[in-house]
Amino acid sequence: LLFSLFREKKRRRVVELTEKMLVDGDTGSTSDWDDRWNHIKKFLERSGPFMHPDFEPSTESLQFMLETCKILVIGAGGLGCELLKNLALSGFRNIHVVDMDTIDVSNLNRQFLFRAKDVGRPKADVAADFINSQFHIIVCGLDSIVARRWMNGMLLSLLVYEDGVLDPSSIIPLIDGGTEGFKGNARVIFPGMTACIDCTLELYPPQINFPMCTIASMPRLPEHCIEYVRILLWPKEMPFGDDVSLDGDDPEHIQWVYQKSLERAAEFSITGVTYRLTQGVVKRIIPAVASTNAAIAAACATEVFKIASSAYLPLNNYMVFNDVDGLYTYTFEAERKENCSACSQVPSDLHFSPSSKLQEVLDYLTESTSIQMKSPAITTTMDGKNKTLYLQVINLPFKLGLADGQELAVADVTTPQTVLFKLCFTS
Amino acid sequence: IMASTKASKEQKYDRQLRLWGDHGQETLENAHVCLINATATGTEILKNLVLPGIGAFTIVDGHTVTGEDVGNNFFLSKDSIGKGPDKLLDNDSEFFHRFTIVIGVQLPESTCLRLGSVLCSASVPFLVCKTYGLIGYMRLVVQEHTVIESHPDNALEDLRLDQPYAEFQNHIKSYDLDSMEKKDHSHTPWIIIVAKYLEKWLSEHNGQPPKNYKEKEAFRQLIREGIRKNENGVPEDEENFEEAIKNVNTALNPTKIPSAVEDIFNSEQCKNITAQSPSFWVMLRAVKEFVHNEGNGSLPVRGTIPDMIADSQKFINLQNVYREKAMQDAAAVSKHVESLLQSVGKVWPESIPEKDIKLFCKNASFLRVVRCRSLAEEYSVDTVNKDEITSCMDSPDSEMVFYLMLRAVDRFYQQHSRYPGVYNYQVEEDISKLKVCVNSLLQEYSLNVNIKDDYIHEFCRYGAAEPHTVSAFLGGSAAQEAIKIISHQFVPFNNTFLYNAMSQTSATLRL
Numbered sequence: 001l002l003f004s005l006f007r008e009k010k011r012r013r014v015v016e017l018t019e020k021m022l023v024d025g026d027t028g029s030t031s032d033w034d035d036r037w038n039h040i041k042k043f044l045e046r047s048g049p050f051m052h053p054d055f056e057p058s059t060e061s062l063q064f065m066l067e068t069c070k071i072l073v074i075g076a077g078g079l080g081c082e083l084l085k086n087l088a089l090s091g092f093r094n095i096h097v098v099d100m101d102t103i104d105v106s107n108l109n110r111q112f113l114f115r116a117k118d119v120g121r122p123k124a125d126v127a128a129d130f131i132n133s134q135f136h137i138i139v140c141g142l143d144s145i146v147a148r149r150w151m152n153g154m155l156l157s158l159l160v161y162e163d164g165v166l167d168p169s170s171i172i173p174l175i176d177g178g179t180e181g182f183k184g185n186a187r188v189i190f191p192g193m194t195a196c197i198d199c200t201l202e203l204y205p206p207q208i209n210f211p212m213c214t215i216a217s218m219p220r221l222p223e224h225c226i227e228y229v230r231i232l233l234w235p236k237e238m239p240f241g242d243d244v245s246l247d248g249d250d251p252e253h254i255q256w257v258y259q260k261s262l263e264r265a266a267e268f269s270i271t272g273v274t275y276r277l278t279q280g281v282v283k284r285i286i287p288a289v290a291s292t293n294a295a296i297a298a299a300c301a302t303e304v305f306k307i308a309s310s311a312y313l314p315l316n317n318y319m320v321f322n323d324v325d326g327l328y329t330y331t332f333e334a335e336r337k338e339n340c341s342a343c344s345q346v347p348s349d350l351h352f353s354p355s356s357k358l359q360e361v362l363d364y365l366t367e368s369t370s371i372q373m374k375s376p377a378i379t380t381t382m383d384g385k386n387k388t389l390y391l392q393v394i395n396l397p398f399k400l401g402l403a404d405g406q407e408l409a410v411a412d413v414t415t416p417q418t419v420l421f422k423l424c425f426t427s
Numbered sequence: 428i429m430a431s432t433k434a435s436k437e438q439k440y441d442r443q444l445r446l447w448g449d450h451g452q453e454t455l456e457n458a459h460v461c462l463i464n465a466t467a468t469g470t471e472i473l474k475n476l477v478l479p480g481i482g483a484f485t486i487v488d489g490h491t492v493t494g495e496d497v498g499n500n501f502f503l504s505k506d507s508i509g510k511g512p513d514k515l516l517d518n519d520s521e522f523f524h525r526f527t528i529v530i531g532v533q534l535p536e537s538t539c540l541r542l543g544s545v546l547c548s549a550s551v552p553f554l555v556c557k558t559y560g561l562i563g564y565m566r567l568v569v570q571e572h573t574v575i576e577s578h579p580d581n582a583l584e585d586l587r588l589d590q591p592y593a594e595f596q597n598h599i600k601s602y603d604l605d606s607m608e609k610k611d612h613s614h615t616p617w618i619i620i621v622a623k624y625l626e627k628w629l630s631e632h633n634g635q636p637p638k639n640y641k642e643k644e645a646f647r648q649l650i651r652e653g654i655r656k657n658e659n660g661v662p663e664d665e666e667n668f669e670e671a672i673k674n675v676n677t678a679l680n681p682t683k684i685p686s687a688v689e690d691i692f693n694s695e696q697c698k699n700i701t702a703q704s705p706s707f708w709v710m711l712r713a714v715k716e717f718v719h720n721e722g723n724g725s726l727p728v729r730g731t732i733p734d735m736i737a738d739s740q741k742f743i744n745l746q747n748v749y750r751e752k753a754m755q756d757a758a759a760v761s762k763h764v765e766s767l768l769q770s771v772g773k774v775w776p777e778s779i780p781e782k783d784i785k786l787f788c789k790n791a792s793f794l795r796v797v798r799c800r801s802l803a804e805e806y807s808v809d810t811v812n813k814d815e816i817t818s819c820m821d822s823p824d825s826e827m828v829f830y831l832m833l834r835a836v837d838r839f840y841q842q843h844s845r846y847p848g849v850y851n852y853q854v855e856e857d858i859s860k861l862k863v864c865v866n867s868l869l870q871e872y873s874l875n876v877n878i879k880d881d882y883i884h885e886f887c888r889y890g891a892a893e894p895h896t897v898s899a900f901l902g903g904s905a906a907q908e909a910i911k912i913i914s915h916q917f918v919p920f921n922n923t924f925l926y927n928a929m930s931q932t933s934a935t936l937r938l
Contacts, residue, residue: 036498039467039892042560046854048888049881050929082899085501089467089895181446182907182917186931218614220742221734268739276437280445287445290478291910294471294903302896302928312561315931323907324580326920329933 021073021095023088037062040091043311055310065091069308072135073097074151078288079141079177082297087139090305096135137304139175141297143286145204146374146414148176149342152189152197153415156343159192166192173307173314177300181287184296187318187334188303191343194317195334198342202369203334207284222272225264226281229257233264248283257282295321341371347407347420354404354425358389365410373412380408436480443479451576451914452480458527458913459483463512463542464490467499467893468558469532471902474501476909485526487512499895516541524549528912530905532556533893536806536837543568543802552912555802556905559836560889562829563901563926566938567799567908567919571696573707574795575787576916582793585729588622588678589636592728598748599623604653612655613663614738616745617671621678624650624671636679643679647672667736682725684718684792691796692718702771706779710787711794713763717756727756727788757781757788799922805938811872812938819936820876826925826934828878831868832886838864846891857887897928 044061051057071092073083076099087095138155142148151174160170174189176197189196214220215227234246239256247253258278265273279285299319306312318334321327339348352360358378365373378389380402389408404425409418437444444452460481462469465488473484489511512531515522523529529546531539531553539555546553552569587595599622604612628637628646637646650671654662671678684692691697692715696708717727730753732746761784765775787794804810819827839847839861847857862883869876904924911919923936 035495038495039499039894042848042888042890042892043894046851046888046890049884086896086899089499089501218738220737220739220746269743270739276441276445279441285442285445288442289446289907290443290475291903291907294475294906295900296903298896298899298903299928299931301899302931305894305896312929319931322580323904323917324578325918326935327904327908327924327933328935329926329931331930331932 075141086301186299467898475906561928848887
């Protein structure tokens with residue numbers, strides 16, 4: 001019963017809500033003017049020494065791209081805006097977009113498709129049903145690793161294997177871009193064939209949170225004072241009402257946290273608490289600027305073009321960009337992980353002694369840099385029946401009777417499919 | 428109304444203010460950028476400058492919009508439809524003097540050379556950008572660009588454990604690790620712990636600090652032995668001691684003036700301070716004076732320490748020891764600034780505010796001066812950087828070949844008044860014509876390198892196309908370099924950047 005409730009919650013999150021981009025605006029006319037695609041035609045209709053070995057120049061490629069090729073862009077934020085523009089100006093007309101964020105004023109410095117009047121539009125949920133082999137290529141411009149992993153898992157779940165052999169027509173390439181300040185990366189993933197998001201999870205180290213004893217009794221930095229107010233003082237004082245939780249987007253809330261943080265800091269003679277720092281800590285703000293988003297979105301769109309047209313070999317498979325000191329890029333082939341929890345299809349081993357507690361397993365699943373789950377729910381099969389071992393809302397004790405080699409099925413927000421682990425007892 | 432605009436600007440620019448601060452933002456809002464040629468690349472660069480709040484821009488473009496332009500340019504629509512730079516230079520050579528930076532896009536070599544020379548004499552930085560097929564190219568031309576806030580990614584801490592200043596020594600003396608209560612012992616900052624054990628080590632090793640791996644290991648062991656033990660002789664859980672052990676390498680880094688800063692100390696501008704000297708050089712000279720006097724061979728103390736396991740009071744007290752020393756050193760530097768300014772007939776603090784001096788001292792280890800060679804020097808047979816070109820061409824995957832191809836293509840344009848392969852029927856026949864240009868280029872500069880025919884074919888195939896995604900990549904890259912120049916924060920590239928969209932690789936060359 002509990003497990004099916006969990007599944008139902010997931011299904012409700014899956015809502016079909018994509019928008020098709022009006023590439024040529026509201027005119028309704030898709031008639032091209034002379035020379036419109038001249039820049040692109042040179043790569044589609046001419047042969048060259050560096051083109052993809054399977055490429056045959058023709059006029060059909062352009063037609064395919066203009067009329068048939070269906071691209072899904074996920075994320076309509078800093079990267080998303082740039083991606084939509086880049087794709088539209090590269091000959092793609094069948095572009096769908098999924099909006100992930102609320103439009104906020106602070107987004108206007110780099111998301112130029114929005115204007116001040118758009119602020120406050122409601123969120124849209126992540127959609128999954130629509131993907132179903134409808135799209136030729138998917139491009140992600142997300143600011144959340146969890147969402148990325150979800151998409152990654154989604155595409156892996158669509159793969160079809162016949163007699164253990166992957167059917168290439170079930171592969172939907174995923175182009176993923178990410179930025180943070182002056183750093184960014186672009187990568188090409190062919191699910192089932194190349195390294196997936198989870199294969200390289202160590203490249204996204206988990207956020208470091210300050211130890212509780214520092215926050216509670218030994219603050220040293222202004223950040224510690226702010227975290228004290230957010231984590232300990234707010235729940236105690238509930239300043240805006242008993243069931244009003246801290247909303248980082250509410251200036252009144254931030255103002256309260258800021259004042260209280262100043263008081264806390266004064267107690268310990270700590271300087272440096274500012275409104276800006278307060279907001280940054282509460283909202284976990286990552287600095288962002290138009291230029292990095294432009295460069296990364298451009299690299300991603302170039303890959304979409306290459307893959308859709310087969311004109312060139314795609315990026316193989318990961319590019320890193322950093323323009324703090326000069327401009328630096330590094331391109332390498334990320335390798336598939338043999339026991340990747342997402343794409344290896346083989347249950348990963350979990351090594352624990354028979355006397356270990358379930359909490360240790362949960363800690364491992366959340367803290368391991370190669371798994372990084374958020375709130376795993378564990379079930380297993382015992383006596384032919386599905387048995388829940390742990391669910392976020394209900395804390396069941398570790399049940400005795402788990403055998404060496406027992407398979408555990410773990411569900412988590414980071415993956416649309418359950419992940420299989422094999423329990424291996426250490427002596 | 429003023430307050431609300433300021434507040435809304437703070438909100439709008441919040442994400443980037445966290446990168447370059449309010450003072451950096453101010454430089455952007457006071458800047459006037461000139462863009463030459465509103466092509467796809469040009470407008471992408473401009474967009475990425477307008478979004479972060481550039482104060483003003485002027486576009487110089489003599490071309491008429493074509494259907495092709497509307498196809499790759501976000502800012503042009505079917506109804507779009509202008510004096511080019513050469514005409515401007517003919518009629519008004521001072522036109523470009525008013526700009527903070529000039530960005531020239533898709534310009535032929537001859538125009539670049541003209542502009543380069545004019546802008547050099549006006550001390551206006553010049554950024555040349557070109558998208559050619561799947562290749563992106565940028566060239567920065569600026570005689571001297573100073574950077575105080577370079578914001579290095581991995582900065583070494585300035586802890587002075589190898590040469591503790593008097594106040595630091597006194598502070599260390601105030602600790603007696605052996606007689607401390609357990610709670611205090613395990614919440615003593617690792618800096619103090621290392622300092623104490625270093626004292627011990629020095630007294631036992633003739634005043635010589637640990638130098639090699641073996642000695643550092645022995646030093647770590649010495650610290651480890653300092654961990655308190657319980658009644659059963661089992662070491663307690665003292666995380667601060669573990670931190671000390673982990674940080675031994677950092678702690679033993681000798682306090683040294685970085686060679687980049689030494690080089691800057693030795694420049695002419697530092698040696699000859701005049702009434703025209705920009706404040707950067709005056710402050711630098713003052714720091715140099717400080718180094719030779721109050722500093723005893725070291726830069727002013729930075730004043731920051733990393734967070735570490737400690738109780739609040741011990742940490743804050745230690746932090747204050749560093750902060751106060753930094754303030755003292757900055758004050759001493761200010762005195763040198765004052766006397767330097769007086770010696771050239773200027774007044775202090777009006778000419779150089781104290782907060783500027785404080786910022787300068789805090790960043791003393793990270794100062795950078797970027798000097799890019801002129802285009803004339805790059806193009807002249809006498810001063811061409813042959814070594815850079817030939818050594819890069821030794822590696823088969825080097826992006827240098829694209830630089831040479833772009834030069835060859837410019838040569839083609841000079842000879843034929845068009846670019847190779849623009850029309851389909853031209854591609855075949857232009858290959859041999861372009862090859863002639865390549866060979867004459869290599870010959871003129873006596874470059875003993877080989878350029879494969881594949882590249883010549885590819886550049887004819889490109890037909891001078893300016894695909895949007897390559898333009899967009901360059902748009903982001905160039906805009907950020909322009910922001911670096913305008914804000915004097917972060918370090919610009921020096922001096923040629925090449926981007927290859929086929930392989931998603933890039934290189935920075937110094938030509």
